[in-house]
Amino acid sequence: MGDYKENIIPHSHSITKSDRVAKNGYQPKVLWFTGLSGSGKSTLASALEVHLHNKDYSTYILDGDNIRSGLNNDLDFSDRSRQENIRRISEVAKLFIDAGVIVLTAFISPFKSDRKSARDLVGPENFIEIHVDCPLEVCEERDVKGLYKKARAGQIKFFTGISSPFEEPENPDIRVNTADDSLEDCLAELIKKIEPKISL
Template sequence: MQQKEERFIIPHKGNITKEDRQRQKGHKSAILWFTGLSGSGKSTLAHAVEEKLFERGINTYVLDGDNIRTGLNKDLGFSAEDREENIRRIGEVAKLFVDAGIITLTAFISPYRKDRNFVRNLVEEDEFIEIYVKCPLEVCEQRDVKGLYKKARQGIIKNFTGIDDPYEEPENPEIVVETDKMSLEESVKKIIDYLENKKII
């Protein structure tokens, strides 16, 4: 039934292109994909980078894991299948933002390489910037900002990344930020420098 219905879906192509929108805004658009363990500092870093970009008049938006799960993805749990669907939806939304000419920052654990690569393949080669927010599990667990590791250790939370569910480290990320060794200011600067060197901003 679904295949038959798909025959009637014909995407409409507008006259205003992504390049037109980028030219109007004065900068390129891209996805800054922050990935890492819970407590590694993804959201803090993504919002700090957004502030710096915003100060420079650059059009930005942050898609944050917990925020998205209160709306768009509130019907999803944390099984492998639901995690995959979570990232698929975010990837499609981020792709729309790129088309709109906006630098989109996403802060999601996104533990599986295949899901991150799926999003990478949605956009052009230079439009997906994987930022590995690297931090040892023991440090993330010491921080335990949301008290999630404690609940995972107690068995209250199941399928928790780093405890009873795997995290697959990025193999070739564009940027690695080690938040247990670098200050927030140093981390932000490293990302801004990358964007400048690649002439995205």
């Protein structure tokens, strides 16, 4: 049968990312929010998207539960599936970048190697890693979705922070502390550091 990949030939289109950047007047980026469950990734990403949308930037949020309800509903939470989850998300984010859209991703993405792979895939110049820093005990106290309680009871396998590790980013592009700082303060910090990176 041969290697089927030999018959895949990507098509070059007339309109390029550079054309879209010139038309839009800003640089599309992947804003990659990483942190424990309950740290505030989705809340912050949503608040930041509202701010950017109101300033006429084209945006889209890729959120963990939403993606796993559709595109990645065939994956579990084993290490291998987590790796594939991040790979697929990275490929989708890369398409958004090419389309000229600022994409905000809110995923635990617990492994350093997977976050590095995501950065490499979309291009380091397009990738902004945001560590939503919040201690496990605070996230567990919040337990917004009741998942920590289930994990402690053994009802959820491979739960990050309990039965699966979270490898904290050592040098994220941006770090915000949602345990000590308010949503408004964290959002202000994000805006201050991100807007110069998307401006032409």
